[in-house]
Amino acid sequence: MNDIREILNDFDKAIDSMEQMLKEGTLTNESELAMHYTMRGGAYFQMAMLDEAISDFDKAIVIFDRLIQQGKTPPKEAIIQAYSFRGMGYQSVGEHEAALSDLTMTISIMEDLKNQGHQLDEYFLSNIYIFRGGCLNRMVTQPDNAISDYSKALKIKENLKSSGYEIDESDIATILMGIAQSYDQKKQFEESNKAYTKCIDIWEAMLKYSDSFTEINSLAIAYMNRSANYTELKQNDLALADINRCIELTEKMIQEGLEDDLYYLVSPYFNRAQCHKHDNNLHLAVNDYISALRIHKSMFSENPDFQEMYYDTLSSYLHLLEHLDENDRLSEAIEEFLFPLQNEEKTVEASALEQEMINKYENNDARGNRVLKTKISDTVENEWKEVPSLDFLVKNLTKTTSE
Numbered sequence: 001m002n003d004i005r006e007i008l009n010d011f012d013k014a015i016d017s018m019e020q021m022l023k024e025g026t027l028t029n030e031s032e033l034a035m036h037y038t039m040r041g042g043a044y045f046q047m048a049m050l051d052e053a054i055s056d057f058d059k060a061i062v063i064f065d066r067l068i069q070q071g072k073t074p075p076k077e078a079i080i081q082a083y084s085f086r087g088m089g090y091q092s093v094g095e096h097e098a099a100l101s102d103l104t105m106t107i108s109i110m111e112d113l114k115n116q117g118h119q120l121d122e123y124f125l126s127n128i129y130i131f132r133g134g135c136l137n138r139m140v141t142q143p144d145n146a147i148s149d150y151s152k153a154l155k156i157k158e159n160l161k162s163s164g165y166e167i168d169e170s171d172i173a174t175i176l177m178g179i180a181q182s183y184d185q186k187k188q189f190e191e192s193n194k195a196y197t198k199c200i201d202i203w204e205a206m207l208k209y210s211d212s213f214t215e216i217n218s219l220a221i222a223y224m225n226r227s228a229n230y231t232e233l234k235q236n237d238l239a240l241a242d243i244n245r246c247i248e249l250t251e252k253m254i255q256e257g258l259e260d261d262l263y264y265l266v267s268p269y270f271n272r273a274q275c276h277k278h279d280n281n282l283h284l285a286v287n288d289y290i291s292a293l294r295i296h297k298s299m300f301s302e303n304p305d306f307q308e309m310y311y312d313t314l315s316s317y318l319h320l321l322e323h324l325d326e327n328d329r330l331s332e333a334i335e336e337f338l339f340p341l342q343n344e345e346k347t348v349e350a351s352a353l354e355q356e357m358i359n360k361y362e363n364n365d366a367r368g369n370r371v372l373k374t375k376i377s378d379t380v381e382n383e384w385k386e387v388p389s390l391d392f393l394v395k396n397l398t399k400t401t402s403e
Contacts, residue, residue: 057086126156307350
């Protein structure tokens with residue numbers, strides 16, 4: 001980090017000097033100033049100072065555009081750097097339309113140079129296709145174009161690999177994950193799962209000699225997504241196996257301190273509960289609902305974007321208990337998960353869901369207004385189990401909240 005700051009200081013001095021020369025009319029090569037803006041923007045980007053980075057790329061592109069309008073020819077490589085890095089910066093801050101425009105400009109310039117016979121950095125071009133594919137993926141509306149970009153990137157990587165270029169297998173897996181997610185958007189789950197299986201195989205092989213957070217996290221997500229697709233395809237045994245592996249990997253990350261965001265476990269627990277419901281293992285479904293809800297509740301106010309999900313999960317859990325005529329457990333669930341959050345700040349949408357549930361359940365015996373006869377469903381009689389210990393999660397949560 002200190003090295004980057006020293007580099008930034010050098011760029012600051014050089015840029016200040018050239019800006020002064022520009023004012024005095026003594027700067028003979030304005031492209032040099034634009035390139036320094038681009039290089040300083042790259043340093044800002046490495047430090048995650050994205051607003052500063054984008055600002056510098058803006059300044060570089062303004063200069064390049066002006067020089068082109070004047071009939072001059074600034075270096076194409078410098079223009080490519082400015083547009084590509086600004087595009088990645090825009091994507092990092094969620095401005096996907098702006099990112100798409102810049103990344104498309106980058107690819108256009110590079111493809112034109114290639115058609116003119118220029119030697120290109122094929123590896124860099126493949127990464128720009130990956131970034132644009134990711135941008136299209138996040139915009140949701142263009143899955144076919146995303147698949148096209150990912151496929152081009154994959155072809156370039158494979159050609160480079162066959163010619164002896166060392167390619168990180170995780171890069172290949174990341175491309176395959178993007179293809180799978182794009183097919184998810186098209187609801188072509190069988191095609192999606194083919195790609196998920198390929199990237200899962202790569203990351204599983206890598207885990208034998210690497211415990212990288214990136215690989216473990218990506219692998220867990222791939223298992224969760226493939227599990228959801230198996231559910232859609234009515235292949236519940238495969239769905240359950242995948243979500244179990246997802247939870248195993250996610251718990252491993254938390255136990256080993258690679259991840260401290262417990263929300264990574266909420267969706268997997270909920271999805272596994274749905275699998276257990278499908279298999280009529282309702283006591284196991286109850287355990288997973290409780291695990292998901294307790295994590296949700298512990299961080300409710302810190303994560304407003306997930307509050308609707310909390311009430312959706314709670315609704316599924318309460319409906320299951322109603323279906324089982326498990327009125328004692330229903331009362332306990334209302335007391336633990338619904339009423340205690342009434343005074344918490346929440347989104348408008350979450351408030352509406354909460355009020356709907358309060359209107360439905362406020363006369364339950366948990367409030368002492370009426371007593372219902374408790375009956376244990378024959379389906380799960382004598383099968384209730386204690387929720388598995390989440391001590392390692394609680395310790396992690398205590399550590400996180402105290403910090």
